[in-house]
Amino acid sequence: MVRKPTKSEISARDAAVAEAGGPAPPQPLGHGFDALVGQDSVIEALRRALEDNRLPHALLFHGPAGVGKATCAGILAQALNCEAGGFKDACGTCVSCRKVSRGLHPDIIWMTPEGKGGQIKVEKIRKEVIDKVGFRPYEGRRRLVMIDDAHRLNASSQNSLLKTLEEPPPSSLIVLATSAPESLLPTVRSRCQPLRFRPLVPDVLQRHLEEVHDLPSDEARLRAALVSGSIGRALNLDLDDHLERRRVAEEALRDAIQGGAALLASAELLKDAGAGERKVDQAASMMAALRDILRDLLVLSSGGDRVLLVNADRRADWQDWVGEMDSDGLLDALDAVQRADDRLHGPVQPNVRLVIEQALIETGAALNGEAVR
Numbered sequence: 001m002v003r004k005p006t007k008s009e010i011s012a013r014d015a016a017v018a019e020a021g022g023p024a025p026p027q028p029l030g031h032g033f034d035a036l037v038g039q040d041s042v043i044e045a046l047r048r049a050l051e052d053n054r055l056p057h058a059l060l061f062h063g064p065a066g067v068g069k070a071t072c073a074g075i076l077a078q079a080l081n082c083e084a085g086g087f088k089d090a091c092g093t094c095v096s097c098r099k100v101s102r103g104l105h106p107d108i109i110w111m112t113p114e115g116k117g118g119q120i121k122v123e124k125i126r127k128e129v130i131d132k133v134g135f136r137p138y139e140g141r142r143r144l145v146m147i148d149d150a151h152r153l154n155a156s157s158q159n160s161l162l163k164t165l166e167e168p169p170p171s172s173l174i175v176l177a178t179s180a181p182e183s184l185l186p187t188v189r190s191r192c193q194p195l196r197f198r199p200l201v202p203d204v205l206q207r208h209l210e211e212v213h214d215l216p217s218d219e220a221r222l223r224a225a226l227v228s229g230s231i232g233r234a235l236n237l238d239l240d241d242h243l244e245r246r247r248v249a250e251e252a253l254r255d256a257i258q259g260g261a262a263l264l265a266s267a268e269l270l271k272d273a274g275a276g277e278r279k280v281d282q283a284a285s286m287m288a289a290l291r292d293i294l295r296d297l298l299v300l301s302s303g304g305d306r307v308l309l310v311n312a313d314r315r316a317d318w319q320d321w322v323g324e325m326d327s328d329g330l331l332d333a334l335d336a337v338q339r340a341d342d343r344l345h346g347p348v349q350p351n352v353r354l355v356i357e358q359a360l361i362e363t364g365a366a367l368n369g370e371a372v373r
């Protein structure tokens with residue numbers, strides 16, 4: 001039984017919202033579903049469901065980080081309540097749309113985990129979601145609850161959501177967004193209709209960076225080539241930093257093949273070149289840079305599709321380099337880097353310098369066609 005909120009409950013809520021502002025969806029440049037780039041199949045599915053009035057009560061947006069999941073949920077929240085868009089798309093300018101985008105709409109509950117690595121605790125789910133979804137919308141047509149980074153719901157939070165997902169109030173829509181759907185309980189996953197967001201193709205991403213974000217063509221191409229199809233990463237990437245790390249990793253790989261003093265000197269450089277607060281994180285970020293290079297070399301040596309390249313801008317140089325290598329050696333080298341990464345993240349506090357040295361020694365041996373292990 002859905003209880004209508006009393007006048008005083010509504011005004012208390014309005015006052016709280018007006019004072020606080022609130023967590024808001026990311027702002028697309030543009031209005032409505034057309035502002036979402038590179039997710040045609042998702043948009044088509046949503047448009048069709050809105051058109052036929054068959055939108056499910058729970059959706060699972062899954063796919064890599066930075067490809068538009070939260071942006072899409074924000075547009076959907078607007079569309080559901082936008083009279084100007086016929087409740088099928090968002091105009092972006094009406095009062096309702098603007099309230100959504102400013103985090104001020106009382107019927108849009110927007111949850112993101114606090115802090116890095118933070119979990120969404122069960123008390124918060126009870127207070128913010130379960131206690132509220134039973135009410136009819138305060139002023140809109142349909143309530144939308146968005147839980148971003150839903151993999152950070154801990155097990156009891158997920159369990160507490162089950163009943164709401166099972167018997168959802170008809171006027172509410174719950175959207176879970178995550179880059180790690182496998183960390184959700186199967187019982188939670190099975191109650192949501194999944195929509196898969198894909199990485200953007202480099203050409204589409206490049207065009208978007210040029211046309212919408214006004215980046216110069218060269219920079220747009222480089223960023224698009226480096227970020228595995230994530231708009232978020234493309235915009236946030238510290239390009240100089242990234243290129244410097246890659247330069248060090250590439251140099252280390254060449255030194256590893258040469259061996260001896262060059263290898264040891266490179267290990268020292270590598271140790272300090274990475275990103276992160278802890279030594280282990282820095283080393284892991286350099287192992288990731290090494291791995292990306294080795295993977296690209298493997299793609300090039302096997303004549304693979306160039307859209308698979310992470311460092312597409314280095315293709316011409318590496319094409320010559322890879323002529324001296326064979327696939328087995330590259331696979332062994334990737335194994336060596338993986339083992340180093342495992343050691344860095346293992347239960348035993350690693351000696352970072354030794355792990356890096358060993359990774360370079362084994363990588364060099366593998367690429368020189370010598371047996372490793």
Ligand SMILES: [Zn+2]
Nearest residue numbers: 082091094097
């Ligand atoms: Zn509107």
